[in-house]
Amino acid sequence: MQGELPVWVAVGGTPASVVRSGRNxxxxxxxxxxxxxxxxxxxxxxxxxxTDAGHAPNALRVGVTSHFYAEPTxxxxxxxxxxxxxxxIANNMPAARGQLLPRDAFDAWADxxxxxxxxxxxxxxxxxxxxxxxxxxxxxxxxxxxxxLPFADTARSIELLATExxxxxxxxxxxxxxxx
Numbered sequence: 187m188q189g190e191l192p193v194w195v196a197v198g199g200t201p202a203s204v205v206r207s208g209r210n211x212x213x214x215x216x217x218x219x220x221x222x223x224x225x226x227x228x229x230x231x232x233x234x235x236x237t238d239a240g241h242a243p244n245a246l247r248v249g250v251t252s253h254f255y256a257e258p259t260x261x262x263x264x265x266x267x268x269x270x271x272x273x274x275i276a277n278n279m280p281a282a283r284g285q286l287l288p289r290d291a292f293d294a295w296a297d298x299x300x301x302x303x304x305x306x307x308x309x310x311x312x313x314x315x316x317x318x319x320x321x322x323x324x325x326x327x328x329x330x331x332x333x334x335l336p337f338a339d340t341a342r343s344i345e346l347l348a349t350e351x352x353x354x355x356x357x358x359x360x361x362x363x364x365x366x
Contacts, residue, residue, distance in 0.1 A: 194249060197228070204228045208235025213247035215327065218301040222317050229321045249325035250317055252303045253332055255339075256346040260305035266339060267304050268292050274333030303328065307350035314355050318362075326355070 195207040196215040207214045214232050216225050229248055236246050253271070257263035272287040295302035303310050314326055328347060331340045 194247075196251065199225065199228065201228065201231060204232045205235045208232045208241070208246075209239040211236055211239065211241040211245065213249065215249040215251050215325075216321065216323070217251050218317075220301060221299065222301055222320060223299075226320050229323070247325065248321060248323040249327055250321060250323045251327035251329060252301055254303040254310070254328035254330050254343070254347070255332075255335070256303075256305065256307055256310050256343045256351065257339075258306060258346075260309050263305050263343075264293065264296055267335065270333030270335045271302075271304070272333070277333075307346050307354075310347075310351050311354050311358075314351070315358055318355075318359060324359075 192213070194213045194215050195203065196217050197203040197207065198217045198219065204214065208231070214229075216228065218225055232248065233243065233246055237243055255263055255267040255271070257266060268289060272289075272292060275282050275287040276284050292302070294300055296304040298309070298313060298316070303313055305313075317323065317326075330343060331337075
């Protein structure tokens, strides 16, 4: 039995939401769309708001959540995922208004400094570790199975996340934590 219900607050980029989460000492999930760099000041604002409110810095938790799909090669991942993701954006993002995401925009989102985690396991590892340096997060939530992606592809992607990505990320972030 769990003694306390963990509550995380997901924030898409508004400073007021970040400050409210920090003041209340609630863990924060950054829902990253666009360029991850623009979330670094928000992560810092969260930590500052929380410590100003008397919360212990070592008790603060930051997570990152992003759309995810992996295959053995980056080009294979992008080619497989693009039609499904494009449809997902068209159907679920009000700003898209039913328009499919153009391939060049998809590729820009999936590039090494974009917010979309679509590529080979090594590309995903590099992106998670880069964002970890940028944001100092301690949790990554992969949003999977978007846009009607077939189950076999989704399952293979989850397997790569579990067997190739997470062990390396855990190892590398543990090294950073130990060496400070």
